[in-house]
Amino acid sequence: MHPSNSPAGRLAAVGNQMIEIHLWLxxxxxxxxxxxDTPSRDLRAHCLTFCAALGRHHTGEDAGAFxxxxxxxxxxxxxxxxxxxxHQVVAGILERVEALLGGDTAVPVAQLRAELDGLAALLESHFRYEEKRLVTALNALTGQPGTTEDLLGLSAPPHVTR
Structure with missing residues (x-):
């Protein structure tokens, strides 16, 4: 369910939209x-795009919703x-992933996989905790100016399922 464009409606389901963003991420x-196991140019681009999106989401939450x-x-x-x-711990992992992918040399695949595995474990716990503790409060926010992107750093992607 996506809220309407009215000022109250825009934030009526921001907690649910946070869950949708988490599912997409x-x-x-x-x-x-x-x-x-062999990183390609497409994999590098996808990984860097993912890192940027996750960073925007956490920065948006810190400055907006939180x-x-x-x-x-x-x-x-x-x-x-x-x-x-x-979020600060995740940012450190993202910096290491970007550094591994940013050079012209071969990507150390084992190290990249270890960073991604650690990130996945942390995010699984982080997302569930955040959802458990904040969704109800976020869904109660109404009449606030702004958009979901203002509060969460990203818009909820369409058609995400768990």
């Missing part, structure tokens, strides 16, 4: 992890602090 990461929730639901501040810490 998880599916993209699974595609990367299932890629052949900021708004911290103001409106102060009891969530410790949860938000934990999630921001996770």
């Amino acid at each position: 998880s599916a993209e990461l699974a595609r990367l992890r299932a890629s052949p 900021h708004l929730l911290a103001e409106q639901v102060p009891e969530l501040r410790p949860v938000i602090a934990n999630l921001i810490t996770d």
Whole structure:
């Protein structure tokens, strides 16, 4: 369900849209992890695109949804602090993945796979915790200016299923 374009409707289901974004990001990461052992130009491009999207999502949450929730639901501040810490750990992994893919030399496949496996494990836990603790509060946000992209860094992709 996607909300209407009215100011109240735009945020009526932002928690559900966060779940859709998480599902899409998880599916993209699974595609990367299932890629052949020989990195190609397409794999590099896909991986870097994924890293950028995940980074935008976490940056958007930190500045958008988390900021708004911290103001409106102060009891969530410790949860938000934990999630921001996770975002910093994820950013470090993304930097290492980008460094592995960024050079003109051969990609150390085992090291890349290890980073992607670690990222997948962390994100699985992070996404479930975030959803469990924030979806209800996010869905309760109404009448706020902005869009899902403003709050979550990305728009919910269409037709995502778990």
